[in-house]
Amino acid sequence: GAGVSQSPSNKVTEKGKDVELRCDPISGHTALYWYRQSLGQGLEFLIYFQGNSAPDKSGLPSDRFSAERTGGSVSTLTIQRTQQEDSAVYLCASSPSQGRREKLFFGSGTQLSVL
Amino acid sequence: AQTVTQSQPEMSVQEAETVTLSCTYDTSENNYYLFWYKQPPSRQMILVIRQEAYKQQNATENRFSVNFQKAAKSFSLKISDSQLGDTAMYFCAFRGGGGADGLTFGKGTHLIIQP
Numbered sequence: 001g002a003g004v005s006q007s008p009s010n011k012v013t014e015k016g017k018d019v020e021l022r023c024d025p026i027s028g029h030t031a032l033y034w035y036r037q038s039l040g041q042g043l044e045f046l047i048y049f050q051g052n053s054a055p056d057k058s059g060l061p062s063d064r065f066s067a068e069r070t071g072g073s074v075s076t077l078t079i080q081r082t083q084q085e086d087s088a089v090y091l092c093a094s095s096p097s098q099g100r101r102e103k104l105f106f107g108s109g110t111q112l113s114v115l
Numbered sequence: 116a117q118t119v120t121q122s123q124p125e126m127s128v129q130e131a132e133t134v135t136l137s138c139t140y141d142t143s144e145n146n147y148y149l150f151w152y153k154q155p156p157s158r159q160m161i162l163v164i165r166q167e168a169y170k171q172q173n174a175t176e177n178r179f180s181v182n183f184q185k186a187a188k189s190f191s192l193k194i195s196d197s198q199l200g201d202t203a204m205y206f207c208a209f210r211g212g213g214g215a216d217g218l219t220f221g222k223g224t225h226l227i228i229q230p
Contacts, residue, residue, distance in 0.1 A: 003159075033218075040124075042206065042222035089158060100148050100210050100217060101167070106160040 002026075006092050006107035013082055014115055021077040021110045025094030032069055033104065034077050036061075037089040046090075049075065050098050082114045117142045119209050121221035128197055129229050135182075136192045136224045138207030145169075147211035149183065149190045154204040154223070163205070166190065194226075202228045 005024040013019050025032050034046040045059035049069045060066070064082075069075040079086055089111050093104040118141045128134045140149070151163040166174045166183050173181050178198075182191045194201055207221040 035220075042121075043220040045218070091158070091160070093160075100146070101165070103150065103162040103165060104152075104160075104218075106152075108157060108159040111158075 004092055004094050004105050004107035006090075006110050008110060009108065010111045010113075012113045012115065015084060016081055018078065018080045019082055019112065021079075021090050021092075021112070023075045023077070023092030023094075023107060025073065025075070025092070026105055027073075029094035029096050029105070030072070031095040031098050031102070032075050033093045033095075034067060034075070035091045035093065037091055037109070039088070043091065046077070079112075082112075084114050087112055087114045117144075117209050117211060117217075117219045119207055119219050119221040121207055121224050123224045124222075125225040125227070127227040127229060130197060130199060132197055133193065133195045134197055134226065136194075136205050136207075136226065138190045138192070138221055140188050140190065140207075140209045140219075142188070142209065142211060144211040147209060147217075149181075150208040150210065151179070151181070151190075151192045152206045152208060152220075153201075154206065155200075155202070160206070164192065197228050199228050199230060202226060 007022045030051045032049040035043040047067045048056040064080045067077045089109040091109045093106045095102045120139045147168045149166045152160045154160045164176045178195045180193045204223045206223045209219045211217045
């Protein structure tokens with residue numbers, strides 16, 4: 001596709017359920033990032049993938065959060081046993097490489113609401 | 116670790132006025148990049164402008180320019196002839212070395228352009 005695609009756009013779930021959020025990066029981009037944006041807050045780093053290297057998981061808030069990137073392309077962020085504090089917009093971004101000069105290309109995010 | 120501070124949670128100006136958004140950062144690095152990203156209500160963040168730390172000349176992109184003061188670690192964004200479409204959240208970002216691919220975002224400034 002022409003840009004970073006995220007699905008679903010909105011997700012409402014019940015406390016305790018598992019959710020999967022999907023990110024399709026721009027073709028050929030080796031770097032992929034997940035961020036969380038709580039209401040009125042900035043971007044909280046969650047996880048970063050670069051090529052075939054081991055992902056940087058240092059931002060994942062708890063072991064309920066995990067992410068995979070299959071074949072160096074599509075990524076899935078999974079939240080198990082969701083809690084109300086998990087409600088936020090989850091943004092995915094990709095970048096052609098990991099160079100410091102590179103800008104990030106963002107998707108439109110998934111708005112997650114945990115009831 | 117790097118920190119990025121945006122001290123103005125919200126600003127409001129009249130259409131056609133000039134507005135300046137402030138950003139300060141803290142780092143011990145010498146080789147880094149600074150970015151301003153815009154997030155409209157559609158949620159998709161887009162790059163507004165980018166500055167290399169080793170360049171003294173301030174970056175300019177049409178109506179957007181920066182005032183980069185390296186010694187003061189200040190990186191403000193000036194929007195001239197503001198337009199209604201400039202209404203958005205604006206995030207300042209630092210990219211150097213370190214974890215999370217060296218990316219750190221500020222908490223954002225909500226800019227409102229009044230007709």
